[in-house]
Amino acid sequence: MSKLLLIIQREYLSLVARKSFIITTLLMPVLMVVCMLVPFWISDVNDNSGARTTVTVIDETGHLTDVIKANSQYEVIPLRGTPGKTDPRKFFKEGPSNVDALVVIPADVLNHPQVNVYSEKAVSASLTSYVTKCLNDTLSHVKLLQHGIPNLDKIVAESQVDVNVNNVKLAADGSQSSSSTDVAMLLGMILALVTYMFVIMYGAMIMNSVVEEKTNRIVEVIVSSCKPFQLMLGKIVGVGLVGLTQFAIWFVILSVIMGFMPHMISGPDAAAMAAASRGADVASLPAMAQVMTTLHSLPLGLIIGCFVIYFIGGYLLYASLFAGFGSAVDQASDTSQFSVPIIVIMIIALYVSLGCMENPNGSMAMWCSLIPFTSPIVMMVRLPFDVPLWQLALSIVLLFATAAAMVWLSGRIYRTGILLYGKKHSFKEILKWVK
Amino acid sequence: MDFIEVQDVVKRYDGHVALDHVSVNVPQGCIYGLLGPNGAGKTSLIRIINMITRPDSGQVLLGGKPIAPADVARIGYLPEERGLYKKMKVGDEIVYLARLKGLDKATATGRMNAWLERLGLSEWRSKKVEALSKGMQQKVQFIATVIHEPQLLIFDEPFSGFDPVNTEQIKHEILRLQQEGATILFSTHNMESVEEICQRITLINRSRVVLEGDVAAIKQQHKKNIFEINLADQAPLPLNRDLYDIVNLQLGTTQLRLKPGVTIHDTVAWLNDHCQLAGFHELLPSMNEIFIETVKNMNS
Numbered sequence: 001m002s003k004l005l006l007i008i009q010r011e012y013l014s015l016v017a018r019k020s021f022i023i024t025t026l027l028m029p030v031l032m033v034v035c036m037l038v039p040f041w042i043s044d045v046n047d048n049s050g051a052r053t054t055v056t057v058i059d060e061t062g063h064l065t066d067v068i069k070a071n072s073q074y075e076v077i078p079l080r081g082t083p084g085k086t087d088p089r090k091f092f093k094e095g096p097s098n099v100d101a102l103v104v105i106p107a108d109v110l111n112h113p114q115v116n117v118y119s120e121k122a123v124s125a126s127l128t129s130y131v132t133k134c135l136n137d138t139l140s141h142v143k144l145l146q147h148g149i150p151n152l153d154k155i156v157a158e159s160q161v162d163v164n165v166n167n168v169k170l171a172a173d174g175s176q177s178s179s180s181t182d183v184a185m186l187l188g189m190i191l192a193l194v195t196y197m198f199v200i201m202y203g204a205m206i207m208n209s210v211v212e213e214k215t216n217r218i219v220e221v222i223v224s225s226c227k228p229f230q231l232m233l234g235k236i237v238g239v240g241l242v243g244l245t246q247f248a249i250w251f252v253i254l255s256v257i258m259g260f261m262p263h264m265i266s267g268p269d270a271a272a273m274a275a276a277s278r279g280a281d282v283a284s285l286p287a288m289a290q291v292m293t294t295l296h297s298l299p300l301g302l303i304i305g306c307f308v309i310y311f312i313g314g315y316l317l318y319a320s321l322f323a324g325f326g327s328a329v330d331q332a333s334d335t336s337q338f339s340v341p342i343i344v345i346m347i348i349a350l351y352v353s354l355g356c357m358e359n360p361n362g363s364m365a366m367w368c369s370l371i372p373f374t375s376p377i378v379m380m381v382r383l384p385f386d387v388p389l390w391q392l393a394l395s396i397v398l399l400f401a402t403a404a405a406m407v408w409l410s411g412r413i414y415r416t417g418i419l420l421y422g423k424k425h426s427f428k429e430i431l432k433w434v435k
Numbered sequence: 436m437d438f439i440e441v442q443d444v445v446k447r448y449d450g451h452v453a454l455d456h457v458s459v460n461v462p463q464g465c466i467y468g469l470l471g472p473n474g475a476g477k478t479s480l481i482r483i484i485n486m487i488t489r490p491d492s493g494q495v496l497l498g499g500k501p502i503a504p505a506d507v508a509r510i511g512y513l514p515e516e517r518g519l520y521k522k523m524k525v526g527d528e529i530v531y532l533a534r535l536k537g538l539d540k541a542t543a544t545g546r547m548n549a550w551l552e553r554l555g556l557s558e559w560r561s562k563k564v565e566a567l568s569k570g571m572q573q574k575v576q577f578i579a580t581v582i583h584e585p586q587l588l589i590f591d592e593p594f595s596g597f598d599p600v601n602t603e604q605i606k607h608e609i610l611r612l613q614q615e616g617a618t619i620l621f622s623t624h625n626m627e628s629v630e631e632i633c634q635r636i637t638l639i640n641r642s643r644v645v646l647e648g649d650v651a652a653i654k655q656q657h658k659k660n661i662f663e664i665n666l667a668d669q670a671p672l673p674l675n676r677d678l679y680d681i682v683n684l685q686l687g688t689t690q691l692r693l694k695p696g697v698t699i700h701d702t703v704a705w706l707n708d709h710c711q712l713a714g715f716h717e718l719l720p721s722m723n724e725i726f727i728e729t730v731k732n733m734n735s
Contacts, residue, residue: 006534217518224485224512225535
């Protein structure tokens, strides 16, 4: 087996066998799913706690008593009140003991639409929104009736327009597809963030590994068996493969969980849950379908392909920088001198990509997606918006040429750096090693 | 035949000269000492022989041919600063380092088992290196250095960190390797071990070779005509300013330096007449003294 393969194998196996790797790899997707599911479960628990919340409504107007209706969640006790005479404190002290909340509808609610909900314990947000919804519907209706125009509510309903702006993209070949900018932007942003996080995480891992080898002096033994460049490259590739493995495992776990997700949600409690999440989720179901159609309308194959290519290029570029500068340091605690500038470049790239979301084909976006240090992140945001092919090609060529140059350059730094101990080195000195 | 020939090697680092036209010839099968104070250039020279760095000028021949990258498989190197992957298992680590030197997995595993057995580390095979004591880690490193049966072994301070028992064991192994045909280059400050096992030495000081040759011959060259005399009784040694000066006087034992031109024969004859002579032998300087003297003379 060639030495490079041997080194890659060792790096890979030693990292994959670590407890921390196994734990993060397995727990991360579970954590992500838990974060997504917890809101559902919480509302589920609320709905099924059995006890309905008892709400007393004191209506001072005299004609809105049955506005707030009882449902599966709320039991309503309607009462009539005298305008201005309601004393919530007294009510809770002397009234029935099982009342959780008191809604007071003031006499002049039509002119001053302000309703108070009193309670001794904190009131859930869903009660507030339920009360609001009930009152809004009825009060608008009542107000419309006051105008005395027959069928006014129907007229108003008909005149309400909810414009749905749909982006239709006309391709050169005459076909047309509708795309939702939001979904495309979101997808781009997710890809950019993933690239950013991955490169920083694994770049730092490489830097630590280089420093560790230098600190425990194994490096001198290794470079008496192979070229320093082989050691560095083996490390970069090995760690990169660990990252891809982690990625693949996350992908598989998440897709399996996602596959089961509908079952989890549409279980026997589906009705209750739909009621609990009230409106918002019901409305989001068609939206979800819309997201799926938009996703399908995007050139997903191209996007994923490019993502992988940029990912590899960007990783090589930054990982070699981390390795090169890591070799100039004796102790892990001294790495920040060099890692901070690298991370700053990446943060700039991330901010540029945020800015480019608004205008993915502007000149800022174009230039930054050509510059190799920012392109792996910025191009992710542009990918869903039909990047001209020549720009894509040029950007990839530039990225890989620069990555190759950086690997070479870092190799030069590395072979000197790993054998020097004791002194802190400046950027200037390090550049001398390249010669 | 010389197995290693270092020919007129120059190495500069950022303004200072680490090796200034250094030449060293190590005969085949020899245990060769590379001596010198800290910072003299020993490690620089070793790194060049190891092909970790290149000389600015000059060359290194191994077995008569200029050294080439493939030769790393023929060299075993134990650096002064020991290092192992702490998180790896002992057996895996040795096999990995052996395979980096070009052994196949099966051979590496077989030899690893044999060596662990020989040095009494078998039960530690599947323990992590960090669980081992420092001495045991040194042994693991020693195995990793010799496992590919290199023709040239370079040991930089091989005995540091070993207790006397383990030092003896490792010394024994080194001598065995020499008998099996390996050429051994030793870099050390430990002059006792040099006298014990090195046949030839090179002393490097301030980037230059200042002393080179056979250990016994060097000692002869540096002898100072000093003799140690033991008297049978506790009587003081009679003085004779024509024959000798007394260097060191102790009860029953005296060291004296013969005057120039005075022979041993004359001195012994005279002493026999004047006191109860029980023993008389020449004191050769220790390598330690030669080392210190040479370096001091050069630096002053």
